[in-house]
Amino acid sequence: MRLRVARDLLSTTPLQVKEVAARVGYRYVGNFVRDFHKLYGLTPSAFRAESEDAHGGKTSRRG
Numbered sequence: 001m002r003l004r005v006a007r008d009l010l011s012t013t014p015l016q017v018k019e020v021a022a023r024v025g026y027r028y029v030g031n032f033v034r035d036f037h038k039l040y041g042l043t044p045s046a047f048r049a050e051s052e053d054a055h056g057g058k059t060s061r062r063g
Contacts, residue, residue, distance in 0.1 A: 009023065011055075
């Protein structure tokens with residue numbers, strides 16, 4: 001559940017990976033990166049880059 005929220009934050013906000021990790025309850029960004037990679041097959045940074053490519057530019061701040 002929290003990794004799904006992190007995925008959404010990465011694709012819709014300009015928050016840094018460490019900020020996303022903290023917002024979804026990770027104390028250590030390394031653990032967040034490991035778990036995200038296990039689930040999605042990409043690091044959070046790579047996921048964001050692919051998301052930006054798919055949406056034609058930078059992520060935007062919502063809400």
